Amino acid sequence: MTKTYRIAAIPGDGIGKEVLPVGQRVIDLVAQKHNFTVDWTEFDWSCERYHDTGRMMPEDGIEQMKAFDSIYLGAVGFPGVPDHVSLWGLLIPLRRELDQYANVRPVRLLKGINSPLAGRGADDIDMIIVRENVEGEYSEIGGRVYQGTEHEAAIQESILTRRGTDRIMDYAFNVAKTRKRKHVSSATKSNGIIHTMPFWDERFAAAAERHPGIGTAQFHIDIMTANFVLHPDWFDVVVASNLFGDILSDLGPAVAGSIGIAPSANINPEGKYPSMFEPVHGSAPDIAGKGVANPVAAVWTAAMMLEHLGEPGAAAEIERAIETSLERADTKTRDLGGTADTAGSEAAILAALS
Numbered sequence: 001m002t003k004t005y006r007i008a009a010i011p012g013d014g015i016g017k018e019v020l021p022v023g024q025r026v027i028d029l030v031a032q033k034h035n036f037t038v039d040w041t042e043f044d045w046s047c048e049r050y051h052d053t054g055r056m057m058p059e060d061g062i063e064q065m066k067a068f069d070s071i072y073l074g075a076v077g078f079p080g081v082p083d084h085v086s087l088w089g090l091l092i093p094l095r096r097e098l099d100q101y102a103n104v105r106p107v108r109l110l111k112g113i114n115s116p117l118a119g120r121g122a123d124d125i126d127m128i129i130v131r132e133n134v135e136g137e138y139s140e141i142g143g144r145v146y147q148g149t150e151h152e153a154a155i156q157e158s159i160l161t162r163r164g165t166d167r168i169m170d171y172a173f174n175v176a177k178t179r180k181r182k183h184v185s186s187a188t189k190s191n192g193i194i195h196t197m198p199f200w201d202e203r204f205a206a207a208a209e210r211h212p213g214i215g216t217a218q219f220h221i222d223i224m225t226a227n228f229v230l231h232p233d234w235f236d237v238v239v240a241s242n243l244f245g246d247i248l249s250d251l252g253p254a255v256a257g258s259i260g261i262a263p264s265a266n267i268n269p270e271g272k273y274p275s276m277f278e279p280v281h282g283s284a285p286d287i288a289g290k291g292v293a294n295p296v297a298a299v300w301t302a303a304m305m306l307e308h309l310g311e312p313g314a315a316a317e318i319e320r321a322i323e324t325s326l327e328r329a330d331t332k333t334r335d336l337g338g339t340a341d342t343a344g345s346e347a348a349i350l351a352a353l354s
């Protein structure tokens with residue numbers, strides 16, 4: 001019997017609307033070969049919708065998502081709607097209320113891509129960033145007082161809970177167990193941030209004891225960013241708080257060639273709710289509508305989604321097709337030093353699959 005996956009597609013804004021359909025077509029093609037089908041449902045949740053209705057998504061949006069096996073999202077945010085409104089109106093509530101607490105972002109120097117770091121090859125850059133995705137520095141606790149006066153003040157609290165910290169640590173150590181090097185590095189800043197970050201370090205040490213056989217290291221975030229550039233080969237799995245993980249997961253893909261290839265998964269590990277898959281990049285207003293966006297991040301994200309749904313063969317095939325498409329300059333996009341537009345890159349990936 002053919003298996004059918006129900007997937008919610010939210011293209012969102014800007015290049016999200018250009019790259020997500022590419023990923024959908026790639027999935028539909030591999031599905032035929034691997035004997036499954038996808039039942040897509042499209043949602044127009046976006047800044048455009050906000051303009052028309054005053055909301056990024058309907059009031060029961062989260063409830064609607066619970067009916068799906070997973071969510072495939074392009075990018076949200078566009079000039080005209082403040083970024084904190086679009087982010088807190090769609091992406092952050094989805095991640096939180098569907099308890100997608102593990103944000104998993106692989107960083108790998110693919111064949112066919114030159115790293116901006118001189119002399120680095122595919123063996124040097126292969127890591128997975130595991131970012132805490134539902135608490136930490138991104139919190140609603142705080143406020144502003146005496147606005148517009150010279151006594152104006154803004155306060156923003158970080159929240160790190162034992163439950164939230166322990167479960168992201170466990171997730172990272174479990175990922176490390178599946179990898180060759182079996183190593184986890186923790187991003188901290190316990191010298192400057194003296195309450196939450198020493199707590200983070202304690203929970204990291206406790207997790208290391210729960211998971212014997214996994215090597216560990218920890219770095220303050222400032223030197224860690226330097227080491228991502230100077231010694232990317234030091235890193236295997238990296239576990240980080242919400243803010244630090246956000247920063248590292250733009251830096252990582254940059255050293256691996258381009259933000260235009262970076263995939264990401266927002267995972268609810270218990271499977272109680274659907275997980276959500278989206279490229280790391282945003283809506284790229286500077287190139288939106290021009291047909292030149294790199295679709296590889298969306299396609300690699302599609303592979304992560306299929307792997308999560310239980311189709312590892314299809315996922316691996318997509319990853320190989322991506323690498324084939326990157327071998328030639330005329331089939332990769334300009335952000336990678338190529339000459340192809342979005343359609344040209346897609347055609348090369350589809351050709352490699354058939």
Ligand code: NAI
Binds near residue numbers: 283
């Ligand atoms: P961005 O990722 O949209 O763009 C940064 C730079 O990278 C731009 O120069 C852009 O042209 C380039 N770029 C990004 N993706 C590319 C691709 N696939 N191919 C080729 N070039 C690519 O980040 P930015 O400019 O900070 O944010 C723009 C909007 O996107 C904002 O509204 C922001 O809030 C939103 N955003 C949404 C995210 C999401 O939905 N997960 C993540 C990051 C930003």
Ligand code: MG
Binds near residue numbers: 280
């Ligand atoms: Mg980010």
